[in-house]
Amino acid sequence: MFLMPVTPPSLSSTTIVNADHPEVIAFAHAHRGSAADPRSQAVSLYYAVRDSIRYDPYELDLTPQGLSASRVLQTGRGWCVTKSVLLAAVCRVVSIPARLGFADVRNHLSTERLRQTMKTDVFYWHGYTAIQLDGQWLKATPAFNIELCDRFGMLPLEFDGTADSIYHPFDRAGNRHMEYLNLRGEHDDVPLADMRATFAEHYAHMSRLGDADFDADVALETAS
DSSP states (O other): OOOOOOOOGGGOOOSSSOTTSHHHHHHHHHHSOSOOSHHHHHHHHHHHHHHHSEEOTTOOOOSHHHHSHHHHHHHTEEOHHHHHHHHHHHHHHTTOOEEEEEEEEEEOOOOHHHHHHHSSSEEEEEEEEEEEETTEEEEEOOOSOHHHHHHHTOOOOOOOSSSOOOOOSBOTTSOBOEEEEEEEEEESSOOHHHHHHHHHHHOTTGGGGTTOOHHHHHHHHHOO
16 A cells, blocks of 8 residues: 655745745745755855844734634735744745744833834744754744844844854843843644633733834834
8 A cells, every 4th residue: 555755844835935836936036046955045045034024023913814824924024923934834835844833031122112012022932943953853933024123233044054043142242132031832723722822811902013014113113
């Protein structure tokens, strides 16, 4: 009897990590680079997601469709979770195992509107991508695009495929930037029910962001 091979979860497509979507497949092949080795491809994909997709924490849609990799490509913007979803999806397209990691962090990069809306500087379920290269799982965090880092005086996160890429604790001026408070583990898909429960408990006012413009708020607050 012939048995069909089973695709590992870290290589599978899901409703959210929709690596089988035509736009996701096209993005992966366009940005994987010319090198054949997985490390070089993962690095190329990391920078493509980091810098071609604008970070926007106002883009908060906790539905499977709103969190999906294809949705990020269609809007050209996303927050830490959705950009990590996209990176995981494009890695899976090119047969690089990838998962989603989460942590609670104290993030000092935010706008006044976001601080007033969240009522806290703790970002629950901050997302990153865990990528398997040479049998080792590495953390890669593609959230903040290079333009945003420059505006806020932050050190951009680099990824070379050999070491974890997580946020620096301080910015270029030596000010506190990011503190990791609690690790929530790594998952093959977004643990959406748990995430929704946490957001309902801590972020009851997030819907007030409505049609607010993150880019405009950043420009206003970083104007010299």
